[in-house]
Amino acid sequence: MSYTAVLRTAIDESAETKTRVTRDDELMRVLDDITAAVVDCTANGRTVFFCGNGGSSTDAEHLSAELLGRFKYDRPSMSSYCLASNTAAMTAIGNDYHYDLTFARQLAGLGRKGDLLVGLSTSGNSANVVQAVLQAAEMDITTVAFTGADGGKLAGIADFTFRAPSTETARVQECHMAVGHTICEIVESTIHPRS
Numbered sequence: 541m542s543y544t545a546v547l548r549t550a551i552d553e554s555a556e557t558k559t560r561v562t563r564d565d566e567l568m569r570v571l572d573d574i575t576a577a578v579v580d581c582t583a584n585g586r587t588v589f590f591c592g593n594g595g596s597s598t599d600a601e602h603l604s605a606e607l608l609g610r611f612k613y614d615r616p617s618m619s620s621y622c623l624a625s626n627t628a629a630m631t632a633i634g635n636d637y638h639y640d641l642t643f644a645r646q647l648a649g650l651g652r653k654g655d656l657l658v659g660l661s662t663s664g665n666s667a668n669v670v671q672a673v674l675q676a677a678e679m680d681i682t683t684v685a686f687t688g689a690d691g692g693k694l695a696g697i698a699d700f701t702f703r704a705p706s707t708e709t710a711r712v713q714e715c716h717m718a719v720g721h722t723i724c725e726i727v728e729s730t731i732h733p734r735s
């Protein structure tokens with residue numbers, strides 16, 4: 541038995557989803573605006589927060605780590621935090637309050653005006669990501685949503701929404717990472733040009 545056909549289809553779909561982004565002027569304009577907002581936040585020494593559930597939680601963690609550590613080369617650390625990374629806080633807030641508040645309550649404690657929040661949700665409807673975006677808006681924190689093609693609830697409330705052009709969760713996540721990595725690359729080279 542060969543798995544080649546399924547492998548080829550999935551990998552082709554992943555590549556096509558990313559190619560659809562670069563061919564869509566509106567999507568590229570939104571990405572440009574999002575990149576400028578992240579550069580601006582970081583240039584001002586503010587914090588870029590990330591959050592998401594499931595695979596998007598580790599995508600959030602991955603992108604945050606690129607800023608805190610290094611992307612391509614050695615340079616000063618840039619302030620970033622993944623709200624899905626603190627297991628004790630996640631479980632305590634989920635247990636004592638409500639799972640919907642797991643990210644919002646952490647942001648209420650950690651966030652400051654001028655920070656930026658990136659919420660990753662393929663459906664755009666994860667309640668704890670939605671609550672985090674609403675909390676951010678109350679604190680003058682810029683909000684960015686990475687969603688799937690539908691946009692979901694997040695598209696109606698975030699300052700900027702990047703809708704990956706697919707409705708398949710896995711393809712959307714893969715597209716988010718391609719875009720997220722590129723934004724990290726631009727932030728690194730803009731704020732701390734390679735010497």
Ligand SMILES: O=C(CO)[C@@H](O)[C@H](O)[C@H](O)[C@H](O)COP(=O)(O)O
Pocket residue numbers: 593594595596597660661662663664665666709710713
């Ligand atoms: O990684 C995957 C699927 O690729 C799953 O773990 C997925 O992230 C979970 O089902 C999430 O709960 C989906 O949430 P969301 O993307 O709709 O916000």
Ligand SMILES: [Zn+2]
Pocket residue numbers: 595710713
């Ligand atoms: Zn997954």
